[in-house]
Amino acid sequence: MKKYVIVIFVLILxxxxxNLLQNPGFESWTGGMPDHWEKNDSVAVFREQGIVHSGxxxxxxxxxxxxxxxxxxxxxxxxxxxxxxxxxxxWIYDNDPAGRIxxxxxxxPDSNSSMSTVYSVDSTGWQEMTFTTISxxxxxxxQVVIRAYDVSTNxxxxxxxxxxxxxxxxxxxxxxMIMRVWHIPTNPDPGNTEDVYAKVIDDGTIIADTLYYGIxxxxxxxxxxxxxxxxxxxxxxxxxxxxxxxxxxxxxFVDNDGLSSVTDTHAYYVGALNIFINEVYYDTPGxxxxxxxxxxxxxxxxxxxxxxxxxxxxxxxxxxTIDLSGYSMPGDGFFVVAEYATVxxxxxxxxxxxxxxxxxxxxxxxxxxxxxxxxxxxLNGWTFTGEWLPAPDVGNGHxxxxxxxxxxxxxxxxxxxxxTILTPGQPNPEVGDDENETxxxxxxxxxxxxxxxxLFATLISNNNLFPVVVYNTAGQVVxxxxxxxxxxxxxxGVYFLKLANIEKTCxxxxxxx
Numbered sequence: 240m241k242k243y244v245i246v247i248f249v250l251i252l253x254x255x256x257x258n259l260l261q262n263p264g265f266e267s268w269t270g271g272m273p274d275h276w277e278k279n280d281s282v283a284v285f286r287e288q289g290i291v292h293s294g295x296x297x298x299x300x301x302x303x304x305x306x307x308x309x310x311x312x313x314x315x316x317x318x319x320x321x322x323x324x325x326x327x328x329x330w331i332y333d334n335d336p337a338g339r340i341x342x343x344x345x346x347x348p349d350s351n352s353s354m355s356t357v358y359s360v361d362s363t364g365w366q367e368m369t370f371t372t373i374s375x376x377x378x379x380x381x382q383v384v385i386r387a388y389d390v391s392t393n394x395x396x397x398x399x400x401x402x403x404x405x406x407x408x409x410x411x412x413x414x415x416m417i418m419r420v421w422h423i424p425t426n427p428d429p430g431n432t433e434d435v436y437a438k439v440i441d442d443g444t445i446i447a448d449t450l451y452y453g454i455x456x457x458x459x460x461x462x463x464x465x466x467x468x469x470x471x472x473x474x475x476x477x478x479x480x481x482x483x484x485x486x487x488x489x490x491x492f493v494d495n496d497g498l499s500s501v502t503d504t505h506a507y508y509v510g511a512l513n514i515f516i517n518e519v520y521y522d523t524p525g526x527x528x529x530x531x532x533x534x535x536x537x538x539x540x541x542x543x544x545x546x547x548x549x550x551x552x553x554x555x556x557x558x559x560t561i562d563l564s565g566y567s568m569p570g571d572g573f574f575v576v577a578e579y580a581t582v583x584x585x586x587x588x589x590x591x592x593x594x595x596x597x598x599x600x601x602x603x604x605x606x607x608x609x610x611x612x613x614x615x616x617x618l619n620g621w622t623f624t625g626e627w628l629p630a631p632d633v634g635n636g637h638x639x640x641x642x643x644x645x646x647x648x649x650x651x652x653x654x655x656x657x658x659t660i661l662t663p664g665q666p667n668p669e670v671g672d673d674e675n676e677t678x679x680x681x682x683x684x685x686x687x688x689x690x691x692x693x694l695f696a697t698l699i700s701n702n703n704l705f706p707v708v709v710y711n712t713a714g715q716v717v718x719x720x721x722x723x724x725x726x727x728x729x730x731x732g733v734y735f736l737k738l739a740n741i742e743k744t745c746x747x748x749x750x751x752x
Contacts, residue, residue, distance in 0.1 A: 257408055257409075258406045258407065258408055259317055259319070259407045259408060259409075260275075260314055260317075260383065260405055260406065260407050261274070261275040261314070261317075262274045262275045262276065263404060263405045263406055264293060264294045264296075264403060264404050264405075265286075265294075265296050265297055265298050265402070265403060266294050266295060266296055268286050268296070271284070271285075271286075272284060273286070273296075273298060275314055276298075276312065276313070276314050277312075277313055277314065278311065278312045278313070279310060279311045279312075281302070281303060281310060282300060282301070282302055282303075282310055282311070282312055282387065283300075283301040283303060284298055284299070284300060284301075284312065285298075285299040285301070286298070286299070287299040287401055290332055290401045291401075291403055292330040292332070292365045292403035292404050293403065293404055294403075294404075297332075297401050297402060297403035298312070298401065298402040298403070299399065299400075299401055300312055300340075300385075300387060300399070300400045300401070300402055301398075301399050302338055302387035302388075302389065302398045302399070302400070310386055310387040310388070310389075311384045311385070311386050312384070312385045312386075312387075312402065313345075313382055313383060313384040313385065314382065314383050314405075315345065315347075315380065315381060315382025315383060316347055316380040316381065316382055317380055317381060318379070318380050319346075319374050319378050319379070319380060319381045319409075320374065320378075320409065321374055321375065321376050321377060321378045321379075322373065322374060322375075322376050322378075323373070323374050323409050323410075323413075324371060324372070324373055324409065324410040324413050324416075325344070325371070325372055325373075325374060325381075325407060325408065325409050325410070326369065326370070326371050326406075326407070326408055326409075326410060327342060327343070327344060327355075327369070327370045327371075327372070327383055327405075327406070327407045328367055328368065328369040328370070328405070328406045328407075329342055329367075329368055329385060329402060329403075329404065329405040329406070330365050330366070330367050330368075330402070330403045330404045330405075331359045331365070331366055331367075331368055331400060331401070331402060332362075332364070332365050332366075332400065332401035332402075332403075333359040333360065333361060333362060333366070333400050333401075334361060334362060334363055335361070335398050335399050335400065336361050336390075337389060337390065337398040338387055338388055338389050338390055338398025338399075338400065339358040339359045339360070339387075339388050339390055339398075340358065340359040340368070340385060340386065340387055340388070340400050340402075341354060341355050341356075341357060341358045341359070341368070341386055341388070342354075342355055342368060342370055342383065342384065342385045342386065343355055343370065343372075343383075343384055343386070344370075344372055344374075344381050344382070344383055344384070345381065345382040345384060346374060346375050346378045346381055347378070347379055347380045347381065347382065348377070348379055348380075349375070349377065351375060352384075353372040353373075354386075355368070355370035357370070358388070359400070365403070371410075373416075376619075381407075383405070383407055385402060385405075387400060412442065412496045412498060413441065413442040413498075414441075414494065414496075414498035414499065414500045415439050415440070415441045415445055415492040415493070415494050415498065415499065415500040416439065416440050416441065416500065417437060417438075417439050417490070417492065417500055417502050418438040418439065418440060419436075419437070419438045419623070420435070420436070420437045420438075420490065420502050420505060421435075421436050421626075421627075422434065422435045422436070422505065422507055423436070423626075423627070423649055424649045425507065425609065425610060425611060425612065425626060425649055426507060426508050426509070426510065426511050426512065426610050427479065427480075427507070427509055428479075428509075428510065428511065429479065429480065429481055429482040429509055429510055430479035430480075430481075431479045432476050432477065432478060432479055433476070433477040433479070433486065433507065434474060434475070434476060435450060435474070435475040435476070435477060435488065435490075435505075436472055436473070436474055436475075437472070437473045437475075437490050437492075437502070438471055438472045438473075438711075439471055439472075439473060439492050439500075440471050441492075441494045442494075442496075443494050443495040443496055444494060444495045445492050445493070445494055446493055446494060446495050447491075447492070447493040448464060448465055448473055448490065448491070448492050448493070449462050449463070449464060449490065449491050450462065450463050450464070450465075450475040450477070450488055450489075450490050451488060451489055451490070451491070452477050452486055452487065452488035453486070453487050453488075454480055454484050454485075454486060455484060455485050455487075456487070457487045457489075457504065460488075463475060463476075463477070469732055469733060470711075470730055470731065470732035472711075472732075473490075475490075479509075480509045481509060482509055482510035483508075483509065483510060484508075484509040484510075485506055485507070485508055485509070485606075485608055486506065486507055486509065487504055487505070487506045488504070488505055488506070489501060489502050489503065489504045489505065490502045506608050506609075507608065507609070508605060508608045508610055512536075512605060512610055513536060513537055513645070514534060514535070514536030514537070514540065514545070514568075514603065514610070514611070515534065515535050515536065515603070515611050515641065515645050515647055516532065516533075516534060516547075516601060516603050516611050516612075516613050517533045517534060517535035517573070517640065517641050517644055517645060517667070518531075518532075518533035518638055518639065518640040518641070518658075518662065518663065518667060519531075519532050519533070519594065519601060519613065519615075519638060519639045519640075520532075520638035520639075520661055520663070521593065521594040521595070521596065521599075521638075522596050522633070522634065522635040522636075522637070523635060523636065524635045524636050525635075527578070527593045528578065528579065529577075529578060529579060529581060529582055530577075530578040530582075530592050530593040530594065531575055531576060531577045531578060531582045531585070531592050531663045532547055532561070532575075532576045532592050532594070532601065533573055533574070533575050533576075533640075533663055533664065534547075534563075534568075534573075534574040534575075534576070534603065535572055535573060535574075535641070535644050535645045536568045536572060536574070536645075537568060537572065538568060538569075538570050538571075538572055539567055539568060539570065540567060540568040541567050542563040542564065542565075542566045542567055542568065542574070543563075543564045543565065544564060544605055544606045545563040545564070545603065545604065545605055546560055546561060546562050546563055546564075546603075546604050546607070547559075547560070547561040547563065547576065547591075547601060547602070547603055547604075548560050548561075548601070548602045548604055549591065549594050549595065549599070549600070549601055550599070550600035550601070550602060550622070550624045551595065551599065551600075551622070552595070552597065552598040552599040552600060552614075552616060552621040552622055552623070553621070553622065554622060555622035555624065558595070559591035559594065560591065561576055561587070561589045561591050561592065563576075563587070566586065566587060569586060569664075571664070572644075572645075573644075573663075573664045573665065573666075574586050574587070575587070575663045575664045576588075576589055576592045577589075577592055577663070578590055578592040578593045582663055583663050583664060584663050584664025584665070585663070585664075586664075596632065597615040597616030597629075597631075597632025598614070598615065598616020598617065598618070598621040598623070598629065598632060599614070599615060599616065599632075600612065600613065600614045600615075600622070600623065600624040600625055601613045602624060609624075611626075611647070612624055612625045612626055612651075613625050613626075613630060613639070613651055613655065614626070614629040614630070614651055615629050615630040615631060615632045615633070615639060615651070615655070616629055616631075616632040617629075617631075617632070617716070618710070618716065619716040625651045626649045626650055626651050626654075627649055627650035627651065627652065627653075628650060628651060628652035628653075628710065628735075629651050629652060630651040630652060630654070630655035631655075631657055633657045633658075636659065637657055637658060637659055638658050638661055639655045639656070639657065639658070640655065640656055640658045640662070640667040641654050641655060641656070641667060642656055642667050642668070642669060642670050643666075643667075644666055644667055656670045658670075685698055685699075685746055685747075685748055687747070687748060687749040688748075688749040688750065688751045689727070689748055689749065689750055689751070690750070690751060691727065691728055691729055691730070691731070691750050691751070692726050692727065692728055693726065693727050694723070694724070694725075694726055694727075695707070695720055695722075695723050695724070695725050695726070695727055696723035696724060698727070698748070699723065699736075699738065699746075704738040705720065705721060705722050705723060705738075706719060706720060706721050706722075707719075707720040707736050707737065707738055708720075708736070708737040709729070709734050709735070709736055709737075710734060710735045710736075710737065711732065711733075711734055711735075717729065717734070727750070729750050730750070731750055731751055732749075732750055733747065733748075733749055733750075734747075734748050734749075734750060735747055735748075736748060
């Protein structure tokens with residue numbers, strides 16, 4: 240399934256609040272258009288004097304197209320700070336049942352979009368629509384967009400709105416930004432401690448942090464503090480529990496400005512179920528046809544309560560759910576969910592088996608608790624819900640598969656291989672020369688710790704191992720090193736090096752001042 244990706248990762252900067260938009264109240268007009276604003280050809284804009292929120296004028300926006308992508312009223316390009324929280328608000332008068340409005344941002348140079356999930360509602364009064372988002376790490380400038388939608392029964396492309404008092408500003412004080420939360424292992428054995436990690440950043444200092452957890456319920460949660468902190472990554476340890484328990488947890492962080500942030504509720508199941516996402520084929524040559532997802536598990540295992548869920552790498556939303564209830568694992572241990580019945584050995588036909596191209600995610604759930612997860616793509620800002628580091632986003636005609644079948648170390652990068660051989664309902668072949676695009680070279684031995692500013696040549700002398708990609712503990716790319724003469728300038732902490740021509744492993748370094 241083809242898609243576009245919004246890339247969002249955050250590093251907080253403190254910026255004074257001011258309206259970045261020019262002519263935000265639409266008081267200045269030239270040639271029938273408000274100064275500094277633009278529109279698509281299928282939108283008609285008029286200066287309005289009767290229906291205004293403040294000042295003398297507003298914009299009357301008449302939407303008359305049936306092509307949704309040509310319904311924008313916008314301003315840009317203006318400079319923005321990367322990795323910064325921005326608030327975009329606009330006042331809308333919408334008393335036309337034939338349409339509605341929502342607003343958002345385009346970040347440049349990549350033109351990635353962040354759109355509000357809230358639409359205007361029919362009303363006889365003005366309504367303020369607000370939207371808060373984070374600029375991507377490579378953002379240089381931005382464009383605000385106010386987009387009209389036709390919701391009439393016959394999609395006639397006709398709707399009228401009024402727009403006034405737009406405002407875009409960076410938040411003056413930023414609450415703690417929780418970049419990522421994950422736990423290891425995905426399903427702990429009974430009695431074993433579970434490690435929970437949270438990568439959190441702030442424009443000041445985190446002064447308090449708490450993990451709240453409960454066994455099978457969160458009615459009376461137990462609270463614990465971190466066991467250690469490494470740079471901006473907090474580690475917690477939840478005591479071992481009993482087989483069959485579900486542990487729910489969430490975290491709260493408070494900064495020196497008195498602002499706080501709370502995570503969503505996370506959960507894990509205690510006890511290995513020994514069922515795994517085993518092979519995924521999501522990008523066929525040409526229009527996708529014949530995609531499949533293969534699950535590997537015990538012979539005749541009842542699949543009631545199990546489901547496969549696609550998680551959008553754009554924003555972390557669920558976009559596809561395949562219910563496995565009513566089925567059982569075949570005798571060979573391979574259960575194939577196929578896009579079409581033409582896929583060999585198909586056990587269940589569901590067009591949701593056509594997953595999106597990467598970066599993206601697939602989760603295997605039991606009673607809606609994730610027990611296995613695959614994320615694929617180069618991790619540098621998208622929403623990753625897989626395990627540890629993502630598998631590669633393979634090209635069309637290729638698939639991702641485990642070898643041996645069911646082999647799992649809670650690290651997608653180590654567990655999934657790029658295959659050109661498709662084997663739905665059959666064992667995955669041994670990874671050989673034909674399945675690898677790189678030459679296997681021994682991993683260099685690195686003596687830790689190392690000092691920030693060290694020459695890479697003193698760590699890795701083999702030119703064939705460059706370029707080197709450096710990841711932090713949250714899996715974010717923090718550096719791309721092109722040659723051995725580059726110096727390593729990084730804050731203290733633990734990092735992982737992905738070396739060219741080294742297959743399926745990473746080198747670990749510990750940086751000190």
